[in-house]
Amino acid sequence: MDLFGDLPEPTHVTGKDPKPPEEDRGEKRKHDEVQENEVTEQNNQEEKKVCKEYARLKAYVAARRGEREEMQDAHVLLPDMRSVISTLPSQVSRLAYFAVFDGHGGARASRFAAEHLHHNLVAKFPRGDGENLDKLIKKCLLDTFRQTDEDFLKKASSQKPAWKDGSTATCVLVVDDTLYVANLGDSRAVLCRSEHVEDSGEKKSVTLALSKEHNPTIYEERMRIQRAGGTVREGRVLGVLEVSRSIGDGQYKRCGVISTPDLRRCQLTASDRFIILACDGLFKVFSPEEAVKYVVNILEDTSVAVERKEGQTEGEGRYDAACQRLASEAVRRGCADNVTVILVSIEF
Template sequence: MDLFDDLPEPKQTPVPVSAQLKSTREEEEEEEEEEKEEIKKVCREGLPVLRGYVAARRGEREEMQDDHVMLPDMSSCMSALPCQVSRVSYFAVFDGHGGARASRFAAEHLHHNLAKKFPSGETENLDKLVKKCLLDTFRQTDEDFLRKASSQKPVWKDGSTATCVLVVDDMVYVANLGDSRAVLCRMEAAAGGGGGGGGGGGVGGQRKVVTLALSKEHNPTIYEERMRIQRAGGTVRDGRVLGVLEVSRSIGDGQYKRCGVISTPDLRRCQLTANDRFIILACDGLFKVFSADEAVKFVLNVLQEGSVEKRSGVTEEEVRFEAACQQLASEAVRRGCADNVTVILVSIGF
């Protein structure tokens, strides 16, 4: 008699316990990933919609020394995002001096350095990590350019300002060196007025235009900047470092680094709201002939003009923003700015 006659025949090959455990783990991991994606999807639906427009004018200069980058979605440059982040956007302007090599180098490399250093996975205190990432990115980009510049014969003496707007979901981080600037247009309810349309649609008597500075200028006439330059053994004459360089912080400018010119950016942070309309990011060519308030009001006036030319596949709002960006740059030249003018206009919609 076969002792095992009463045992049912196995219907399939038994799965080892270790494989069963592995399968269960995989299922749990897949569920977790689906849950995270679902959370990100929910987050993404409430994020501001950002669109970038750019206009560049050479002015009376022989060479265009400005450069710019617009990446409404930076995820293609990044290996992974932090778990709680759905989207990272990047917009930047670089105003070169002494040549176009420093501005071009920064435009080509800074966002790639940023992508490599950006936090990923499970993170605590994301704000602190993003700020450290920006500081490290600027230092690395400057060091890399100076290394390349010093290896040339003759040595490159180019330098560049840098103003970068990094938007992490709905949080804006601005890192800047030099005198290129970023400003935000926010529409607020006027005292005694109604709330106005959502997203800052109307101005009229109901809404008040508020211009928020998102960056800080660095030039040798500012007390703290001048003191640092003098402590390093440099001098400030006629508002310039050694009587030559107009900015006190920059990428490149190797010959001035020993005189207190640094590549450490100022960092500012601002959370976007449904009242925000747009960000203007521009080199000093624009701000030599426009105050920040004037530039914001100029853009608003173009956005509110009556009829616009309709174009296939482009919304009326996009046509208006494109026109506003182009007209702002052209008006700077018309007002007599002989410098290069580069303007990035970032529309904000909720």
């Protein structure tokens, strides 16, 4: 609405302003009421934005080198992205970001992604009052992954000899209480949600997949690789690379290996308990359901004491212990790979 549409036409007078006509006073009162209503509505929106309570998120991480000579995993925990973004869009009150990167052929691609991907995300995040924020965020994530991949490949190709590193990526972006999950490769994200059992009325924990695995044995992935002139042998691209999508891996880009992530969206509810983000080192020895059950048992078995760090509550200590024990158990079960686990607690 044009705010000046209700204003009376200006009158050109000299000296002291004359008493305005009755109809002008009415128009002025009408305009003042419009302005007052708009200010009130704006204040109400600001108050709602400040006062609305979103799920409280707290992240814990555990990293194990396993039997590898080098730790090639990397991770990022940003429960409050206001430390890296100057202003949020007016319709967004909270941004959080959690990510795990599993490197192969070296640690340079995973470290590069951990350092740069969220900065690219911030640079491309929609500004202003976009009408379709959901669509804009999805485009932002696609552009962010493409940019990060291009930047790393440019840097890798400028080295002598050229870097041949690659990395998977699983990232969770939390916008208010909506999760946007973007992933490449075989790292995963899963959500634990409590549901009522109809017969008994008791609660049970269910596991929801938040990501999609990308390996060359999946039909759609294999077809894309073959159309690009590549081959899949023994479940690997050219018989070597285990994943069909990644950041880096410049020598395989001509064979159909892409950096386009799978995108999923999930609305957090009061029934949600936690998120697990982990590289494939965990899931080589744990199914997603087993991993969730392992964490739930530690959270609920109060007969077993857990050590707490200074300042941690009992609940925080249990989440921290569950994260550390889950990673250690993966190594104990015989996983020789690097293992990185991020556990994000959800409380309303």
